[in-house]
Amino acid sequence: MNAFASRVVEQIRLSDLLDIGIIALLLYVTFVWLRARASRSLGLIAVGLAGVFLLARWLDLYLTSMVFHYGAMGILLALVVVFQHDIRHGFERLTTSRWFPGPSPYPPSQNLSDTLGETIREMAQKQMGALIILPGREPLDRHLHGGVAVDATLSYPLLLSIFHSQSPGHDGAVLIEQGRIARLGIHLPLSADLSRIRSGGTRHAAALGLAECCDATVWVVSEERGTVSIAHDGELSILEPSAIGPRLRDYFGQQDGVQSRRNGNWHKGMVTKLAAVACAFSLWILFAYQADTVQRTFVVPIEYRNLPEGWEIVEPKSIFAEVTLSGSDPKFTLLRPEEMMISLEVGEIRGRSMLRWETQSNLKNLPSELSVEQIAPPAVAVTVRKKLAPKSAVGPASP
Numbered sequence: 001m002n003a004f005a006s007r008v009v010e011q012i013r014l015s016d017l018l019d020i021g022i023i024a025l026l027l028y029v030t031f032v033w034l035r036a037r038a039s040r041s042l043g044l045i046a047v048g049l050a051g052v053f054l055l056a057r058w059l060d061l062y063l064t065s066m067v068f069h070y071g072a073m074g075i076l077l078a079l080v081v082v083f084q085h086d087i088r089h090g091f092e093r094l095t096t097s098r099w100f101p102g103p104s105p106y107p108p109s110q111n112l113s114d115t116l117g118e119t120i121r122e123m124a125q126k127q128m129g130a131l132i133i134l135p136g137r138e139p140l141d142r143h144l145h146g147g148v149a150v151d152a153t154l155s156y157p158l159l160l161s162i163f164h165s166q167s168p169g170h171d172g173a174v175l176i177e178q179g180r181i182a183r184l185g186i187h188l189p190l191s192a193d194l195s196r197i198r199s200g201g202t203r204h205a206a207a208l209g210l211a212e213c214c215d216a217t218v219w220v221v222s223e224e225r226g227t228v229s230i231a232h233d234g235e236l237s238i239l240e241p242s243a244i245g246p247r248l249r250d251y252f253g254q255q256d257g258v259q260s261r262r263n264g265n266w267h268k269g270m271v272t273k274l275a276a277v278a279c280a281f282s283l284w285i286l287f288a289y290q291a292d293t294v295q296r297t298f299v300v301p302i303e304y305r306n307l308p309e310g311w312e313i314v315e316p317k318s319i320f321a322e323v324t325l326s327g328s329d330p331k332f333t334l335l336r337p338e339e340m341m342i343s344l345e346v347g348e349i350r351g352r353s354m355l356r357w358e359t360q361s362n363l364k365n366l367p368s369e370l371s372v373e374q375i376a377p378p379a380v381a382v383t384v385r386k387k388l389a390p391k392s393a394v395g396p397a398s399p
């Protein structure tokens, strides 16, 4: 290990690790989102802007740093407005994740997955176009439009009848809730991600569109090709007929391997996770870590608090002190010099008296990351006396 690395290892504190961890988590979420949702050009713009910002900080480009500094709030607001749906989706996903367990939307039923599997295979064979929604944990309603409430038992003949091309309700999607056909003829939001839809048309775009908005799984049977596709988590993939049954059993929570598969998924997205940690660590080295300690001196006001009424401090009294602080350069960014002050409590007084305070122990609003090297004066002493009564005005002598 070279000298720099060993110095970093020696000096890194628990709070620094927490700092890096939080930034790594935010970066990971951003990377995953950029990869899944945002267009390539948006990703490139984000990377480009981050590069210019880092360069500006590295080379101390004053003007560029200022523009980023004052533009950051505007950019943040614009991002919130533009990506409000993604942000809302992110929060919904968080509150319905397995860290906040809720009732499973898939009641375990061998019968249900078998019936659905058999129907989907049959529809594929007959090249009957179909769209079937299996909800996840996130709320769906605001993404579904139109349709007719059914609330019927899920069965092979009923599903085939619904998606028969002569049936008035075959257009749109069917929603399966709690093992029942809840609604039919539902219109879904269309995805605009042509690269993922590939050769599919609006039916496939509708399946992907819903899977981009929430954690529902949408099954698509293609009328034109007789293929079966599944849209989930912003991805659309074609399934082999042999994979239909296991995939359905997986979603209906029957497969023994569900839990073990989840546990075995810890390495999923490992490259992205490592990239997020590496970026967070680099940012920390660049902006937060600085081995060299610098000293800075500030002029700090002195205030005298709670001087009883009718008493005064004999002038001249000290009203400023010079405070010399030390710490690494980035730690000084935590300091608000205008908020620092030496606050001296006068309190109760019985007669003319001399009061004395240590200035260091009365220094307020100093970040704990910085240490005091010296304060001049190290102590303040004042004399307090009763206010003198104003001399009564002497009028002209009467004749």
Ligand SMILES: Nc1ncnc2c1ncn2[C@@H]1O[C@H](COP(=O)(O)OP(=O)(O)OP(=O)(O)O)[C@@H](O)[C@H]1O
Binding pocket: 129, 130, 131, 170, 171, 172, 173, 186, 187, 188, 189, 190, 199, 200, 201, 202, 203, 204, 205, 206, 221, 222, 223, 224, 225
């Ligand atoms: N927004 C939507 N929500 C639900 N279903 C839709 C939506 N838009 C289109 N559909 C369904 O898709 C059908 C049209 O499918 P289209 O041929 O355009 O797409 P496709 O992906 O090529 O499907 P296929 O492979 O079955 O031909 C419509 O008749 C309707 O049933």
